[in-house]
Amino acid sequence: MNINYIKPDPWSLIEEGFDPKNVEASESLFSLGNGAMGQRANFEEHYSGPSFQGSYIAGVYYPDKTRVGWWKNGYPEYFAKVLNAPNWIGIEVIIDQAPLDLYTAEVLSFRRELNMKNGVYTRNFQVKTPGGALISICSERFLSFDCPELGAIKYSVELISGSAQVTLAPYIDAGVKNRDSNWDDPFWAVTDLQCQGSAGFIQAHTMKTEFATCTYMEAKVLVDGQEMDLQAKKVGDFRIKAEASAALKPGQRMEVIKYGGYTVDLYHPKETLIQAAKEHLEMAHAHSFEALRMAHEKAWADIWQSADIAIHGDVPAQQAIRFNIFQLNQTYSGKDARLNIGPKGFTGEKYGGSTYWDTEAYCLPFYMATKNQKVARNLLTYRFKQLNRAIENAQKLGFHSGAALYPMVTMNGEECHNEWEITFEEIHRNGAIAFAIYNYERYTQDLTYVPEMGLEVLIGIARFWAQRATLSPAKGAYVILGVTGPNEYENNVNNNWYTNYIAQWCLNYAASMVERTQNDSSEDYKRIEKKTQLNPEELAQWKAIAAAMYFPESEKLGVYLQQDGFLDKEMTPVNQLSATERPINQHWSWDRILRSPYIKQADVLQGFYFFEDQFDQKSLERHFDFYEPLTVHESSLSPCVHSILAAKLDRMDQAYEFYLRTARLDLDDYNHEVHEGCHITSMAGTWMSIVEGFGGMRVKENTLSFDPKMPEAWTGFSFKVNFRGSVLMVSVSSEGTQIKRESGPELDLWLSGQMLRV
C-alpha cells in the first residue's frame, strides 16, 4: 500500500530516479505555498505525460454552477471552487528544435528535493538528447515568505558533452482550466496583456466573482554568466513569452532567472495591479535571487523557531511531522482574516470550498500554539465576518430571528455543498465554531474577542440550537431529530449524542457569555443587544432546553449511544471484516454502510476529546473500548483523536499506531489519492497527536499543563509551543522531560502533576 518512493530524511522530501507513475503524486507532495499563493510541483518545462496542473491564489475562487441529480429546496446554486490560476512558472526548453520533455526523453538521472527547513524546491536531472548530447538541468524555486506576491526560479541547462542548440523561453499563461469544472465554462477573463523588456503582465479577472489579478514575470537569460537580450512578446490571447537561444559547447551553462507571481485586488486597488507587480520586480532585481532566497529562508527559520517538533530515533516519523508542519504553514500564514485553511491547501482542487469545520476542530490548536494569538484570532474573525451569511443560510432552511447555521463548506460564508444529508443535517459544525471561541479564550486568556465579536456568533448559534431542538412528546425532553454527526457513515439519525451534547454546551456557554458581557463589558453588551435584539427570555429558554436535553445511552453497557437505535445494529467489530472489503466506502453500497455500526471518524469520542473534563477515565475507557473497535478511520481526521485518547488511557502502542496512520497519510499514500492533493487539515491532527497526545498538553484552570508519554519506537522527542507569548521547548526522553523557555515572559506550569516555573 505504501508508495514508499520518498527517501527518509529529517528535513527534506527527496525523490530519486524518474518514474512517470509518480509524477502526479509528487506534484502534490512537493507543492509550494506561502499563504498567499501556491502551486503543485509542476515542471517548468513541457511535460507530455499524465500531470495535474495547478496554481492557486489564496482567496480567489469561482462559484461553479452546482450539479446534482435531484434538487432539494435550500440547496445552494453555486459551489465555490478553488481556481486553477494562470501559470507563471513556465519555461519552454527547446533543445535542437525539440521541446525538452521528461516523459519522452532518455533520462539518465533525476532527483528532486523539497527542503522543508528553508522552503526551497530543487530538481536536478540529466538527459541524453536524440543527437547524443548529454545535458544536465538544475531548477530551484521558492515562493517568497518575505514578499508573498513574489516567487523566484533559477533554471539552468548545462551541456556536459556533445553539442546542442538550446532555447529558453520563460512565459506566463492565462489559458488555464479547472480539472473539476462542472460545465466547462471559462473561469477567467483576460483583459490586458502588456510587455516591457523581458517583463510580461497579464491582467485577468475571475468570471462572476470578479477578482482582479495580474500574473506577471520578468526574466534574465545568461550564458556562462553573460546576460542575453530578452524581449517579452504576446503569443495569442493568453500568453506572454520571452525567448533566447544559444549553441552550447560542452561545459557551457545557460540559465534563466525568473521572477513572477500575482498581484491581487485583495491587496491593491484594481487599477494599480500592474504597477504593484512592477514594484515587486524592481525590488527583486534590486536584491538578486540569492538575497531574496536568504530573506525567504530567514522567514522559514522564524517559523520553525516556534513550531518545530523533533523526533529522535525514527527518521520517517521525523520527516512526516515536519512535512505536516511545513504544509500547514505553506497553506495559511494567519495574516489575513479573509482567508482560511482549505482541506487540500494549495496542493489540489478537490473539496473545492475552502473552509470546513476542520478549521475550528483540528487546525485552530496548531496555529494558536505554533504561531501567535493574532493568527488564532483571525481564524475566529473569519467566522464573525460571515455571520450574516450564516443567518441567511439558516433562513433558507426555515429558521428565524437571527438563528445562524454556518455552512458545511464555504469560501465566502455561503454554503456551497449539496448533499442534503450533509448540507442540511451535519449541523454539529455550528458547535465546533462556538467551541473554538471557548478554546481560544482558554488558551490565550484574551477576553476581548467575545465582547468585540464572538458574542454575536454565540447568540446566532444558540438561537439555532434553541429552534432546532424540539420537545419530544414521547420523551418529555428536547431531542434533535434528523442529523448527521461527525461520523458521516450515519445519515438522518435522531439524537446523535455528540450533536446533542455540543448543542447543550453551546446553549449554556452562550448564556454564560451573554451574562459575562452584560456584567463586564456593558458598552459592548448594549451594542450587541440592540443589533441582535436579544431578549432576556431567550437566555432562560436556552438554559431550559439545555437542562432538558435528551441523551441516548445504554445503562447496561454504561455508554452513551451514538444515536437512537444504535444497539439495533449487528455489532461485528471492524477487525473481523475481510480485508477485501476495506475501505468499506470503496466496496459497500451506501445503504449497507448506513446500516452497519461502522464509524468513519470519531463521533462520541470526538465529544470525549472536546469535553474531556466532563468524563472520568473509567468512562473514557468504556466508551473507547465500545466505539474504537467499530471505527474504520476512513476519514483522515479520525486517527489523531483516537491517538490522543489512547495516550490518555496509557495505551501507548495503540496511540503510536494511530499516530503513524495520520502522520504519513500522504507520504505513504494510504488512501491512493495523494495525486489529487494532500490532506492539509488532518496534518493539524497529527500535530495534536504529538503535542496533546504524547506531550499531554492541556490548559487546566488557566495554567499550561504537560503530561508527556513517549512511544517505545522513539528515543526522544521535543516540541515547541507559544503560550501567551512565551515560546517553550518541551523535550521528552527516557530520562524525563525538560521544559525550556526560549523567549517571552516567565510562567508557571504543570508538568506531570508538578507545578513548575520556567
Place this chain on the structure above:
Amino acid sequence: MNINYIKPDPWSLIEEGFDPKNVEASESLFSLGNGAMGQRANFEEHYSGPSFQGSYIAGVYYPDKTRVGWWKNGYPEYFAKVLNAPNWIGIEVIIDQAPLDLYTAEVLSFRRELNMKNGVYTRNFQVKTPGGALISICSERFLSFDCPELGAIKYSVELISGSAQVTLAPYIDAGVKNRDSNWDDPFWAVTDLQCQGSAGFIQAHTMKTEFATCTYMEAKVLVDGQEMDLQAKKVGDFRIKAEASAALKPGQRMEVIKYGGYTVDLYHPKETLIQAAKEHLEMAHAHSFEALRMAHEKAWADIWQSADIAIHGDVPAQQAIRFNIFQLNQTYSGKDARLNIGPKGFTGEKYGGSTYWDTEAYCLPFYMATKNQKVARNLLTYRFKQLNRAIENAQKLGFHSGAALYPMVTMNGEECHNEWEITFEEIHRNGAIAFAIYNYERYTQDLTYVPEMGLEVLIGIARFWAQRATLSPAKGAYVILGVTGPNEYENNVNNNWYTNYIAQWCLNYAASMVERTQNDSSEDYKRIEKKTQLNPEELAQWKAIAAAMYFPESEKLGVYLQQDGFLDKEMTPVNQLSATERPINQHWSWDRILRSPYIKQADVLQGFYFFEDQFDQKSLERHFDFYEPLTVHESSLSPCVHSILAAKLDRMDQAYEFYLRTARLDLDDYNHEVHEGCHITSMAGTWMSIVEGFGGMRVKENTLSFDPKMPEAWTGFSFKVNFRGSVLMVSVSSEGTQIKRESGPELDLWLSGQMLRV
C-alpha cells in the same frame, strides 16, 4: 388553482378559444396513445410559441448517462429514458408564403376535442391572414387501436373569403431531442432515408440500446376532392417532405390525408422495417381513412364495453373518470409482456424510467378487472422476465444467494434511479411485487402462474428480506434498518412498519407457495428447486424471521408507529399549517420535511389497505384518525387509498373529497405541472376509489363481493368489471344496487352481505 378551461362533457375533453398559455397543458391532456406508440397533442402545423414536442414508441428507450452530485457505490451508470421519437404528424401549412402559426396568427375561433368514446382528436379553427383571407382549418387524428403501428390524419384548409395561395407539405422528421437530456448527446442515429411516390421512410436506431425503427408516412393532397401530384423528397439529413400548392378560391377546400407511424424491431426483423411500413400503407389505402377510423372506433367500443364507469348527476366527475380510464387504455394495452405502464405514459418525458411499484400497487387491479386475466398475467410476467436483473441489482448492494431486489425505476430490469435514499432504501417495492402475485391469484384463481413463473420471483424476494432483516441485539427481534417507506418524506428510518409488515408477509407467503408447489406441482417444483438451489432450511429460516419480526407501536395510542421514534416529532396537524407553506415540498428545505411528521402518501395506511382483513374496523379507525391528519397528499398516489379507507369507515363526505382530488388532478391541474404530462399511474387509483371505495368490491373467500355506498353529490353510478370471464355491470342508485351480467358464465357473489347469483 383550477385551470378550468376544459369544458365539462361526459365523453369528451373540449377546449374552446385559443390561449397560448394553455398550449403545453393541452398537449398533455389531449395526448393520444394506443399502447404501442403515443404523442402529445402537438399541432401538425408549425407553432412558434412555447410547446413541448413529444412522440413516443413503447419499449424504445435510451440509457442516458447518470448525472449526480456525489457518486455512491451501487448507483446505476445509466438512467433509462423515454425517448422523444421522430415526428410523423408534421404538416407544413404555408399561406401566401408565410407559415401558418397559431402563435402569431389572428385567430378568430379555436376548438379542440378529444372524443374519449372513439379515441379521435379533432381541431377546428379559423384564422384571418395578413392578406385579409378568412381560412377555416379542420384536423382529425387518431392512433389506430386496430393496427397499432399506424396512425392517420385528415387535415383540411378551406378558404371562406378572400384569396390565398396554400401549400400543404406533410413530412416526417427524425431531428428530434429530449427536453430532459443530461448531456445533449444525440439519442438517435439515422441510417437511411427512402422516398417512393408520396411515401417516405426514415430508418433510425437509438444510440447504445440499438432499437431499430422506421418512421414512415404516405399522404394524398386533394383540392375539392381532386388528388394532386405529390412527391416525397429528402430535405437535409433527417427529414422527408412532400409538397403541393394551390391558389384557393372562396369555398374551395384543400385536404391532406396522411398515414404514418413507426415499425419497430420489437415486432419485425430489423431488415424488414421499411417493408412492414409499406404493408401498413397498402392496407391503409385499401381501406380508406373512414374505414380505418371505424375499425379504431370499434376497438374503443370494445374497451368501454368492459371498462366504463358512468356517474349520474355530476358531469365533471363523469368526465374525469372516463378521462382516467381512457388514458390508462391509451398507455397500456396488455398485449406485450415486455411493456409496462410509465407514470407519464405517452404524455411526457418525466420519470424517464417506465416501471415503478405503481404498476403492482395501483395499476394491476384496474387492468385485471377491466381487461382480462391475460393482461394482468403479462404485467406479472414482465417482472418474472427481469428476475435475473433484480438478482444482479441485489448483488450490487451486497446481497447474495439469489436474493432479488427489484429496481425502483426501470425500463429493462436494471435500476435507473439514483438518490441513495430511494434506490437503495425504498425497498418496500419488493413487497408490492409479491403482493401483486397474491392479488392476481385471488382475483383470477389462476393457480398456474405461481408454479410456472411466480414462485421464482417469490423465492428471490423472500431471500432478500431474509438477508435484509437483521436480529437486533437490543430488541431480540428482527429489525429492518435504514429504509424509506412509501412516505418518501422520511428517509433512512428504522423499522418502517409498512416495510416490516410486508416483509413478514412476503416471507410467510413465499414459504406457503413453496410448500403448495411442492405438493401440487412437483415437476415445476423440481425444476425451480434445481434452478434456485432452494434449501429446505431456508423455509424454516423465513418463517422464523417472520415470526420474530419487530413492529413499532404505541400501546398508549393503540397504533402501530410509522417507524421507530415517530412519536418524538412535533405533531401539528396539517390543517394548522399556513396555506403559504403548502405544498411543503415547494416551500420547505428537505431536512425540515424529514423532521416533520408529514406524510407524503399513505404509508401505515397503505398496509391497512393491502391487508385489510388483518385489522378490525376499530383499529382501522384509530390508525386513520392518527395518520390522515398528518398526511399532505403530495403524491398523486395518496388520495385514492384514503378515499377507499374513508368509504370503508362510512365517511362518505371525506371519501368523496379524496376522490375529487385524484379524479381531476390533471384536468384541473392541482399541482401546476400538467404541462409536463399526465399522472397516468395515479389514474388507476381513481378507478380503485370508485370500484373498491364506493363500490366496495373485494374478493372474499374466493367470491366476488360488493358493498356499494354512494357519495351525496351523485344520483347514481355504475361500473363494469370482468371477473373470471364474466363481465358485470354494477349500477348503484338511491334505490339500491343492481348487478347485471353482460357476458360470460353465471356466478355467485355477495352484495352488501347477501349472496346473489347473476
